[in-house]
Amino acid sequence: xxxxxxxxxxxxxxxxxxxxxxxxxxxxxxxxxxxxxxxxxxxxxxxxxxxxxxxxxxxxxxxxxxxxxxxxxxxxxxxxxxxxxxxxxxxxxxxxxxxxxxxxxxxxxxxxxxxxxxxxxxxxxxxxxxxxxxxxxxxxxxxxxxxxxxxxxxxxxxxxxxxxxxxxxxxxxxxxxxxxxxxxxxxxxxxxxxxxxxxxxxxxxxxxxxxxxxxxxxxxxxxxxxxxxxxxxxxxxxxxxxxxx
Amino acid sequence: xxxxxxxxxxxxxxxxxxxxxxxxxxxxxxxxxxxxxxxxxxxxxxxxxxxxxxxxxxxxxxxxxxxxxxxxxxxxxxxxxxxxxxxxxxxxxxxxxxxxxxxxxxxxxxxxxxxxxxxxxxxxxxxxxx
Amino acid sequence: xxxxxxxxxxxxxxxxxxxxxxxxxxxxxxxxxxxxxxxxxxxxxxxxxxxxxxxxxxxxxxxxxxxxxxxxxxxxxxxxxxxxxxxxxxxxxxxxxxxxxxxxxxxxxxxxxxxxxxxxxxxxxxxxxxxxxxxxxxxxxxxxxxxxxxxxxxxxxxxxxxxxxxxxxxxxxxxxxxxxxxxxxxxxxxxxxxxxxxxxxxxxxxxxxxxxxxxxxxxxxxxxxxxxxxxxxxxxxxxxxxxxxxxxxxxxxxxxxxxxxxxxxxxxxxxxxxxxxxxxxxxxxxxxxxxxxxxxxxxxxxxxxxxxxxxxxxxxxxxxxxxxxxxxxxxxxxxxxxxxxxxxxxxxxxxxxxxxxxxxxxxxxxxxxxxxxxxxxxxxxxxxxxxxxxxxxxxxxxxxxxxxxxxxxxxxxxxxxxxxxxxxxxxxxxxxxxxxxxxxxxxxxxxxxxxxxxxxxxxxxxxxxxxxxxxxxxxxxxxxxxxxxxxxxxxxxxxxxxxxxxxxxxxxxxxxxxxxxxxxxxxxxxxxxxxxxxxxxxxxxxxxxxxxxxxxxxxxxxxxxxxxxxxxxxxxxxxxxxxxxxxxxxxxxxxxxxx
Numbered sequence: 001x002x003x004x005x006x007x008x009x010x011x012x013x014x015x016x017x018x019x020x021x022x023x024x025x026x027x028x029x030x031x032x033x034x035x036x037x038x039x040x041x042x043x044x045x046x047x048x049x050x051x052x053x054x055x056x057x058x059x060x061x062x063x064x065x066x067x068x069x070x071x072x073x074x075x076x077x078x079x080x081x082x083x084x085x086x087x088x089x090x091x092x093x094x095x096x097x098x099x100x101x102x103x104x105x106x107x108x109x110x111x112x113x114x115x116x117x118x119x120x121x122x123x124x125x126x127x128x129x130x131x132x133x134x135x136x137x138x139x140x141x142x143x144x145x146x147x148x149x150x151x152x153x154x155x156x157x158x159x160x161x162x163x164x165x166x167x168x169x170x171x172x173x174x175x176x177x178x179x180x181x182x183x184x185x186x187x188x189x190x191x192x193x194x195x196x197x198x199x200x201x202x203x204x205x206x207x208x209x210x211x212x213x214x215x216x217x218x219x220x221x222x223x224x225x226x227x228x229x230x231x232x233x234x235x236x237x238x239x240x241x242x243x244x245x
Numbered sequence: 246x247x248x249x250x251x252x253x254x255x256x257x258x259x260x261x262x263x264x265x266x267x268x269x270x271x272x273x274x275x276x277x278x279x280x281x282x283x284x285x286x287x288x289x290x291x292x293x294x295x296x297x298x299x300x301x302x303x304x305x306x307x308x309x310x311x312x313x314x315x316x317x318x319x320x321x322x323x324x325x326x327x328x329x330x331x332x333x334x335x336x337x338x339x340x341x342x343x344x345x346x347x348x349x350x351x352x353x354x355x356x357x358x359x360x361x362x363x364x365x366x367x368x369x370x371x372x373x374x375x
Numbered sequence: 376x377x378x379x380x381x382x383x384x385x386x387x388x389x390x391x392x393x394x395x396x397x398x399x400x401x402x403x404x405x406x407x408x409x410x411x412x413x414x415x416x417x418x419x420x421x422x423x424x425x426x427x428x429x430x431x432x433x434x435x436x437x438x439x440x441x442x443x444x445x446x447x448x449x450x451x452x453x454x455x456x457x458x459x460x461x462x463x464x465x466x467x468x469x470x471x472x473x474x475x476x477x478x479x480x481x482x483x484x485x486x487x488x489x490x491x492x493x494x495x496x497x498x499x500x501x502x503x504x505x506x507x508x509x510x511x512x513x514x515x516x517x518x519x520x521x522x523x524x525x526x527x528x529x530x531x532x533x534x535x536x537x538x539x540x541x542x543x544x545x546x547x548x549x550x551x552x553x554x555x556x557x558x559x560x561x562x563x564x565x566x567x568x569x570x571x572x573x574x575x576x577x578x579x580x581x582x583x584x585x586x587x588x589x590x591x592x593x594x595x596x597x598x599x600x601x602x603x604x605x606x607x608x609x610x611x612x613x614x615x616x617x618x619x620x621x622x623x624x625x626x627x628x629x630x631x632x633x634x635x636x637x638x639x640x641x642x643x644x645x646x647x648x649x650x651x652x653x654x655x656x657x658x659x660x661x662x663x664x665x666x667x668x669x670x671x672x673x674x675x676x677x678x679x680x681x682x683x684x685x686x687x688x689x690x691x692x693x694x695x696x697x698x699x700x701x702x703x704x705x706x707x708x709x710x711x712x713x714x715x716x717x718x719x720x721x722x723x724x725x726x727x728x729x730x731x732x733x734x735x736x737x738x739x740x741x742x743x744x745x746x747x748x749x750x751x752x753x754x755x756x757x758x759x760x761x762x763x764x765x766x767x768x769x770x771x772x773x774x775x776x777x778x779x780x781x782x783x784x785x786x787x788x789x790x791x792x793x794x795x796x797x798x799x800x801x802x803x804x805x806x807x808x809x810x811x812x813x814x815x816x817x818x819x820x821x822x823x824x825x826x827x828x829x830x831x832x833x834x835x836x837x838x839x840x841x842x843x844x845x846x847x848x849x850x851x852x853x854x855x856x857x858x859x860x861x862x863x864x865x866x867x868x869x870x871x872x873x874x875x876x877x878x879x880x881x882x883x884x885x886x887x888x889x890x891x892x893x894x895x896x897x898x899x900x901x902x903x904x905x906x907x908x909x910x911x912x913x914x915x916x917x918x919x920x921x922x923x924x925x926x927x928x929x930x931x932x933x934x935x936x937x938x939x940x941x942x943x944x945x946x947x948x949x950x951x952x953x954x955x956x957x958x959x960x961x962x963x964x965x966x967x968x969x970x
Contacts (some may be wrong), residue, residue, distance in 0.1 A: 104419065108419070117522045127474075132475065202872075
């Protein structure tokens with residue numbers, strides 16, 4: 001068991017106008033995650049430190065923070081893998097609500113904007129509880145979108161995306177990846193309905209393929225690929241519209 | 246968005262200096278600068294050809310000056326670097342399939358380099374024999 | 376203070392809550408009277424603990440299977456403490472709910488021909504568990520959340536912490552909640568309320584649960600007179616990672632994984648689950664595909680006999696998947712690989728995973744009737760927070776994901792129907808309740824006067840529960856746990872939080888959760904102590920009490936809140952209309968019995 005120093009950027013909206021750095025010493029061994037370290041601070045040193053967390057197994061997406069300038073999940077980041085000096089900050093590019101907690105409403109608004117649900121073809125007919133019939137979907141058809149369905153909405157990609165940082169109206173990697181997930185689903189017919197939102201400046205065209213979003217994604221969703229595949233689709237959509245007049 | 250725009254932190258102009266990954270990205274974007282120089286040279290050459298023999302000779306002299314050669318070598322390096330990054334990104338933007346199987350990204354990257362070599366050899370065959 | 380009036384208020388944004396909200400919206404549309412539906416959750420809905428469910432959801436799917444078989448597995452799995460009418464309704468509605476999820480886009484795993492793929496699960500007679508790789512709960516939750524965005528009548532209140540229910544003449548009238556972001560209170564008037572707040576696994580020190588699983592909703596209803604039923608039945612999942620308790624899905628065993636003790640022996644054959652099934656040929660209801668209670672108990676026995684290995688500070692046995700092959704493991708169990716690698720640095724493709732039992736699921740909960748309504752008129756409950764009576768003394772893996780769909784929908788529909796025939800009560804009651812809550816909060820945050828520390832109390836609670844209400848229990852142990860919890864409840868009155876700020880006061884929230892948890896813990900200890908028999912997940916070591924006693928205890932325990940006084944326990948008859956109690960056996964013993 002060794003001791004490690006954490007510098008955490010604190011912000012208490014009730015008391016202070018500005019944020020400040022606070023340093024804590026925490027015990028750490030080989031299995032100590034950053035989230036464990038934050039728990040230690042809260043329970044032993046300073047109960048006023050606020051942060052989000054829940055599942056501690058990298059699936060609920062609550063505990064994203066900046067670790068030495070890089071967005072990461074606290075529960076899947078281990079002190080053993082990190083340099084000795086640790087600077088922990090709230091996720092970049094979002095408004096800070098308090099300490100390590102950011103306001104994520106903008107991300108949820110962007111998610112909702114892309115119609116992220118299955119839009120079935122009218123010919124399929126509505127679901128009948130008396131005679132429930134599932135769609136068929138082969139493993140190959142599933143494989144086309146499965147990767148993009150693995151997004152846990154942690155928001156790390158938004159903190160990695162300078163285009164979102166420059167313009168929060170940009171739908172951003174997570175929402176665009178989700179839209180692409182449904183566009184690729186063999187059961188879905190909603191691409192036309194989603195295109196007006198995707199095929200505009202704040203949609204896919206704000207992306208300049210920096211690609212850092214995919215680097216930081218803890219679930220290997222590769223949102224940058226989704227967004228840029230979305231550009232190809234958007235371009236096709238524009239061309240087709242042009243020919244149709 | 247129901248949030249005042251000033252609630253969002255402003256990204257400073259120097260944002261790309263904060264991280265190695267962003268610097269590499271900016272380098273990729275900056276490859277366009279030497280390439281612009283190369284294109285200007287090329288267009289100058291065409292213009293000189295149109296103007297006549299004297300202009301063409303002057304252009305050749307200009308092209309042999311060490312600074313111009315250095316800048317064009319830089320442009321070559323930049324275009325190769327850009328190609329390398331672009332080729333890596335390509336299979337993610339256009340995942341290709343053969344029948345029901347997805348082609349491995351490495352195969353697509355390799356295929357692109359093979360394409361570059363074929364075109365290079367073709368040009369060498371066309372222009373390199375004099 | 377923010378105020379609002381809604382037809383239906385759903386508390387909890389996990390699988391059951393989202394399903395209830397969607398069902399209420401659809402019911403209202405079908406009746407042609409649009410309703411306002413509020414969905415409150417203390418976290419963003421996709422953070423809810425449904426997200427961590429891995430293995431899958433059960434429903435009779437193939438032609439060889441039958442709803443009678445699913446019914447029987449559930450009833451026997453619950454050691455006959457199951458409400459049989461409820462189980463019957465459940466198995467009949469399971470398939471349609473999973474198909475409904477499919478039609479909403481859930482990425483279920485498939486067979487080559489495009490049909491749904493099913494896998495084996497413990498205690499089930501045949502393969503009937505639908506799955507989405509090993510992230511079934513994650514995909515279900517996100518599908519439900521995303522689908523809920525289609526319904527503008529569902530108004531979300533993300534990060535609102537419910538402090539109290541408000542009743543008027545014995546019926547629900549609304550709720551008081553804390554807006555976590557601002558510390559402001561809000562009141563929502565409601566004609567019907569659905570509680571879908573999840574379980575209480577965090578009462579225990581070592582568990583597979585997320586930090587939010589603190590029993591809040593159970594305590595809310597309990598404090599207003601609803602019974603907490605069968606709370607002594609706490610499920611230990613046999614395979615959690617040592618150290619953290621992170622869940623390693625039962626699907627590992629469904630796919631053919633085996634359990635070994637330190638000597639490499641498949642010890643389950645020594646506990647009535649054998650004979651040993653050949654490697655790579657898992658057989659339903661044999662060996663590793665026995666029910667969770669039996670498997671966790673077998674671990675305890677091995678531990679007592681000194682046949683467990685060690686990993687860090689933990690005694691462990693080993694889950695071996697290696698014979699399944701890298702390709703199969705990666706296709707079916709990718710998340711398990713990720714978890715084992717990240718949290719204990721073990722690659723399941725090349726090494727057995729050290730595992731040990733961890734508290735996983737609360738079989739009991741808020742007592743409801745077969746329509747999901749509690750004793751409080753207009754208050755419904757669904758999912759893990761509820762005791763609709765499906766799980767009895769032990770839940771079968773993959774029944775709970777289906778449960779939250781079947782009963783989430785039912786609760787939502789019933790709530791919507793009730794709302795269409797009611798009017799709102801006067802807002803005075805709600806304001807009064809809110810003022811009362813405001814005072815209570817201010818008191819908690821008062822500076823000075825020393826007071827108790829919530830961290831100390833929380834640690835004492837989880838330790839007491841682990842010591843007294845573990846896999847095997849003794850009268851002395853349970854009595855000590857109950858006494859400790861009662862002392863802690865008293866000490867809790869003097870708890871003070873040092874954070875007095877309003878925005879995101881997470882210390883205050885943890886403290887409130889502890890208060891809820893202590894009430895629920897008392898009910899669990901009392902039920903355990905009074906159930907003087909061994910059944911399902913409740914196993915006693917006391918002489919004479921180590922077997923099931925149907926004469927005296929084929930009954931549900933019901934615990935009632937009595938304020939600062941000790942809680943009271945009553946017994947309630949079990950619905951056994953279809954299947955009379957019989958011996959609960961697995962492995963070859965079951966074959967002999969049926970022969």
